[in-house]
Amino acid sequence: MKMHFCIPVSQQRPDALGGRYVLYSVYLDGFLFCRVRYSQLHRWDEQLRRVFGKCLPPFPPKYYLAMTTSMADERRNQLEQYLQNLSMDPSVLRSDVFTDFLKQLQLSTFNLTAKKTSLDIFLPGGKRINIEILTSDTAERVLEVVSHRIGLCPELLGYFGLFLIQFHKEGQLSVLKKMADFELPYVSLQSSEEVNCKVGLRKWYMDPSLDFMLLDCRVAVDLLYLQAIQDMEKEWAKPTQAQRKKLEALQKEDNQTKFLELSREVQHYGCLQLDPCTCDYPEPGCVAIVSVGNYEISCHITLPGDQTQDVIFQMNKVKCWQVTFLGTLLDMDGPQQTLNQNLELRFQFNKDSQWQWFVIYTKQ
Template sequence: MKMHFCIPVSQQRSDALGGRYVLYSVYLDGFLFCRVRYSQLHDWNEQLRRVFGNCLPPFPPKYYLAMTTAMADERRNQLEQYLQNVTMDPNVLRSDVFVEFLKLAQLNTFDITPKKAYLDIFLPNEESINIEIITSDTAERVLEVASHKIGLCRELLGYFGLFLIRFGKEGKLSVVKKLADFELPYASLGSSEVEHCKVGLRKWYMDPSLDSTLMDCRAALDLLYMQAIQDIEKEWAKPTQAQRQKLEAFQKEDNQTKFLELAREVQHYGYLQLDPCTCDYPEPGSGVVLSVGNNEISCCITLPDSQTQDVIFQMSRVKCWQVTFLGTLLDMDGPQRTFNQNLELRFQYSEDSCWQWFVIYTKQAFLLSSCLKKMISEKMVKLAAKNPEMALSPGSSAGVQSQLTATSASQVKAILPTSVS
């Protein structure tokens, strides 16, 4: 499954000898991940090829003469596609060559020295555990350390993930992004321009029935219980009055199993809710609150007369989706050359035997896309379990496609088809 890598901007720099080179700003899930030169990526590709051979995607060729603007734009687009395509192979994604290069790129970009540090990991009850890490530890490693401290069974780590979470005013909670396994939480937390961000531990699956797999582990049961309570308190999950009364009774008895059994019957249990945003349905500029989970996108749309309309889009009827990365360059001549982004996700949906595009304008478009991918992958795992012949090879298509489109203020544009598998 491809990662949401994007290179919306690049900048020419001078080296110590007076020469010129291009520094590429690599974004992951809409956030600055690192800045690298072509030569660094070229050397990395050579290292990967020594390990994995010709199964890697093509790498943009060297130019021995000065590049025109069109050539520079083409190389940026090609590097962007390379970064996305190289993540399709899970063996590459987990390799030391892949991870170590990206670790070093993050450390250099944000001027971080590997050293001992302490990091607070926030649990779903908003309490935290303090763990000792190295600043160069990946999210995968930090998750292992945190799970060991709370007694979470190692074989269940794949059901959980680390997230950047914003705690806003009046107790509002916003999931900013899911940290990739190879991402450095220390670097991502320190470099995030989102205020009041913390690293949080949450379950990472969209199918509520998967809860049953975790119930025999005490620490996993505690995490599910805490998150269910939090989701209800934040009104992400919406119990009826009768359900709420029973849930409160189970909570007073500290009967976690009964609580979770009933919670799974609650509307939007286990769904991830996005911040309020806008969409183009039923008309442009309509306000909407999206909840994603259990193979559907649930939308509570505010109509012009202030009435609300609930609309549900089933994933089985989604043909493809596309994230569009639109932004404005800031500090054009400054050393950082930052990028102010606006995002949209549009998806093609079958309604009454007709395909129609729906557009959602949200800064959490990459997170929403990750949730859609997660639902597709979980569905394919279920199908493969029922019919082994349905099992997918690492690069095969699951029948649904996503696209990533990047557009900067300088009108640089790349359209990247991404098969979801």
């Protein structure tokens, strides 16, 4: 899974000797992940190179004279690119030297220590379980604890993930992000600036045909079944009237396998629907309902005159994509605040033999 690191801001802080140092705010998928000094990252890079050698991306060099504003911006951009490139290497991501360093950074950034605690995990359909963990447990470890608790076959762990989910009134919810394996769910939950956030378990693949890989595990089928029902209730998946009648009959019979088989024929089944957001297609400022999955991005667009237009972007026609953090950050010596936090996703697609850009603005 690709993830997006960015360092949109840095702050000057006083040190114990009366000097100044720079503290970088690192965001992961649009949410504050940690704050870190250049010297800490430099020592970490040296540790990584002792393990992985020269295959690592280049690390920004030291400056032995005072940095100008342009030099400071260049270093911030270089550190951002370093983290982004580093996270693309699966062997680095799985290493203890990578995970242990980031665990300590997350804890220290938010003034937390490693200790026992409890955490509610919300399952599809609204049920929740309470598990005992350490505040320093990664999402990968918490997922293992959850799977053992509910009896999910260990070999199927890779098909599920932990998500930061925001609950709204009348049972509505927003899936804000999938947690990275090395992320600390307890810390991310405590540090989130969004209200009413919880940690939820969901399948995270977006290819409905992969459901077949899970049908031999009773618990996995239960999870898929409950998530399918939930997604249809929230109108993320959109069955026709005829499909809905058949699905309701199968639900009354509790025929989960047949229900899932028919669900795979439903429009947007297995997709993740974003909250209403804005896009620049076919003109700037249009409101869009975006569903992502099954190798496509589907957009229901409302034009300024209230006309609507449905556009589907097939992923095999997407050339490249870029994510940019657009949050307004207050750069100050005191506590940092994030305002109007948004991400810009732009991708280039082929239409009528020409390459065009499509841009979405969203928090998710």
